[in-house]
Amino acid sequence: MVDGTELQTPLHDEHVALGARMVDFAGWRMPVQYAGIIEEHTAVRTGVGIFDVSHMGEFRVFGVEAKAALQRIVTNDLDRIEELGSALYTVMCDEDGGVIDDLIVYHTGDLEYLIVVNASNRETDWDWITSHLPEGVETADESDRTALIAVQGPGALGVIAELTGPGWEPPQRFAIAEATLGGTPVLVARTGYTGEDGVEIVCHASHAVGIWRALLSFAEVVPCGLGARDTLRLEVGYPLYGSDMDRGVDPVSAGLGWVVPKAKTGYIGAKAIARIREAGPERKLVGLIVSEGVPRHEYPVLHGGSEVGKVTSGTFSPTLGHGIALAYVPVALAEPGTALEIGIRRKVVPAVVTRPPFVKETSLSATRS
Amino acid sequence: MYPKDLKYDREHEWVRLDGDVATIGISHFAQDQLGEVVYVDLPAAGDTLAAGDSFGEVESVKSVSELFCPVTGEIVEVNDALSDAPEVVNEDPYGEGWMIKVKLADTSEVDGLMDADGYEAFLAEDE
Numbered sequence: 001m002v003d004g005t006e007l008q009t010p011l012h013d014e015h016v017a018l019g020a021r022m023v024d025f026a027g028w029r030m031p032v033q034y035a036g037i038i039e040e041h042t043a044v045r046t047g048v049g050i051f052d053v054s055h056m057g058e059f060r061v062f063g064v065e066a067k068a069a070l071q072r073i074v075t076n077d078l079d080r081i082e083e084l085g086s087a088l089y090t091v092m093c094d095e096d097g098g099v100i101d102d103l104i105v106y107h108t109g110d111l112e113y114l115i116v117v118n119a120s121n122r123e124t125d126w127d128w129i130t131s132h133l134p135e136g137v138e139t140a141d142e143s144d145r146t147a148l149i150a151v152q153g154p155g156a157l158g159v160i161a162e163l164t165g166p167g168w169e170p171p172q173r174f175a176i177a178e179a180t181l182g183g184t185p186v187l188v189a190r191t192g193y194t195g196e197d198g199v200e201i202v203c204h205a206s207h208a209v210g211i212w213r214a215l216l217s218f219a220e221v222v223p224c225g226l227g228a229r230d231t232l233r234l235e236v237g238y239p240l241y242g243s244d245m246d247r248g249v250d251p252v253s254a255g256l257g258w259v260v261p262k263a264k265t266g267y268i269g270a271k272a273i274a275r276i277r278e279a280g281p282e283r284k285l286v287g288l289i290v291s292e293g294v295p296r297h298e299y300p301v302l303h304g305g306s307e308v309g310k311v312t313s314g315t316f317s318p319t320l321g322h323g324i325a326l327a328y329v330p331v332a333l334a335e336p337g338t339a340l341e342i343g344i345r346r347k348v349v350p351a352v353v354t355r356p357p358f359v360k361e362t363s364l365s366a367t368r369s
Numbered sequence: 370m371y372p373k374d375l376k377y378d379r380e381h382e383w384v385r386l387d388g389d390v391a392t393i394g395i396s397h398f399a400q401d402q403l404g405e406v407v408y409v410d411l412p413a414a415g416d417t418l419a420a421g422d423s424f425g426e427v428e429s430v431k432s433v434s435e436l437f438c439p440v441t442g443e444i445v446e447v448n449d450a451l452s453d454a455p456e457v458v459n460e461d462p463y464g465e466g467w468m469i470k471v472k473l474a475d476t477s478e479v480d481g482l483m484d485a486d487g488y489e490a491f492l493a494e495d496e
Contacts, residue, residue, distance in 0.1 A: 037430040038405045227404075227431050294408055294428050316407040316430050345426070345433075 009054035010147050010208040018223055026120035028055040031225040041231050041318045043222035044194050045362070048155040050215050051224050053193075053200070054147040054208065057122035059115040059129065063137040066111055072267050073132050074105060075251060075260040081107040087174045087191060090259045092128065093269030097250035097276060101125050102241055102259075104191060106176045114176070114187075114202070116148070118241050132268065147208035149201045151215060152224075152232075154363035156198035159218050160188065170199070173367060182214045193229060195236030197363040231315050234324060236364075237287055237356020243297060244285060244312040244326050253281040253328070255356075283309065284334040287356040288325040293344040295325035295351070302341040302348060303333055311342060317358060324358045325351070370397045372463055376479050377488035378439040383463065386479050391440050394467040395427060395458065398492055403429040406458040409451040411436075411468055416444045420478065424469060427458060438471065440478050446470040 006029040020031035076090035087106040101121040106114040117125045163181045171177040176189040187202040245254040295314030314325035338353040375383045381399035385392040408428040418438040425436045458466040
């Protein structure tokens with residue numbers, strides 16, 4: 001942060017009391033792990049893990065013209081969330097098609113949208129969105145008074161059902177609904193960043209500790225840090241803003257063409273993206289699998305001994321037991337099965353291009369089949 | 370946490386001297402800081418190391434850390450079991466989690482390392 005002090009979420013003291021290892025992340029003091037990344041990772045894949053993601057930004061946009069105005073800002077089509085309570089993953093781009101951020105837009109009211117953005121982009125996004133809204137569209141930055149707790153894993157909905165009491169029906173995947181958790185009014189969104197089924201709880205900051213403790217009162221619920229959040233999202237190939245995409249890359253190259261409907265026009269960056277689509281992207285974000293070593297951010301990707309790209313995200317996959325990575329490579333080398341190499345410090349190890357997700361069978365994939 | 374019969378260096382390796390052979394691994398502190406170890410890269414037996422030389426790497430999910438040899442000599446044995454079971458470094462850093470054995474040219478080199486009390490004091494001032 002500008003003045004050098006780290007921000008704290010409403011759950012900061014809970015993390016410290018639980019013995020979390022705290023690190024600086026995007027200006028926030030956040031838990032990177034409690035018991036251990038692999039243990040927490042496994043809890044989410046097989047049981048229930050909870051994450052404090054209150055550092056993320058929450059904006060509200062209201063007004064009769066809110067939808068039309070947001071349509072101009074985001075690439076995905078808000079017609080897809082006409083139904084109240086539905087949500088949309090999207091990016092927003094600059095005029096050149098460069099990704100400003102990825103975000104989720106929730107249709108929370110007749111004339112109202114809730115937008116959740118990355119912590120690292122909160123100020124940039126707020127400035128970008130508010131400067132591109134016409135007069136008459138109202139906005140509120142709710143980030144400081146809002147806490148966000150992700151409850152993820154095959155057992156997540158069971159825990160939420162226990163807290164809401166009988167009669168609660170979980171929202172559909174990618175939908176949001178009001179709920180009462182242990183007497184506290186909250187919003188429950190069936191979204192997440194782990195590849196597992198589960199929810200994200202949006203609540204007032206003053207209720208965060210109570211909800212966090214209520215969740216941890218279940219023996220099977222494991223507190224998880226940003227370390228496990230990163231390995232979980234990477235196993236299912238979810239890109240991370242700032243590592244796998246930024247202003248210098250367009251959504252088509254980043255593998256996010258699916259949030260940029262071809263039929264939609266008139267949004268910021270539409271012309272540039274149409275040109276990129278027409279010409280075809282020069283490079284693409286691909287998955288890479290290695291059998292030895294752990295690829296990490298910025299490690300070179302090689303083909304026949306020459307550097308052809310760089311690892312944007314890499315880790316050891318606790319589920320698969322080997323290294324996995326995302327990297328931008330020239331389109332000619334982006335076909336699944338292509339044999340490349342990654343320079344892992346002193347060694348050059350073989351790497352095979354694959355189409356993410358690396359981990360295909362999860363409680364979330366099961367809800368789709 | 371820090372056995373009294375071992376010597377320690379500032380890079381968080383430990384040394385156990387047995388005759389003229391030094392067994393080397395990483396300390397409880399080092400394994401705790403790394404978190405769950407997923408990969409250990411060690412040299413081959415027969416290599417010669419000088420004090421301060423890098424002899425390999427240990428990786429956790431989150432980070433990678435270079436290993437430095439606190440003594441001078443020839444590697445006579447390498448703990449190959451760690452390639453299949455790197456987590457042993459966390460579970461038993463002073464026992465099954467050992468990494469290499471080095472035959473020393475000069476056993477008095479070990480006297481220059483910290484004893485357990487000295488190492489704990491070093492850790493305390495580092496915090």
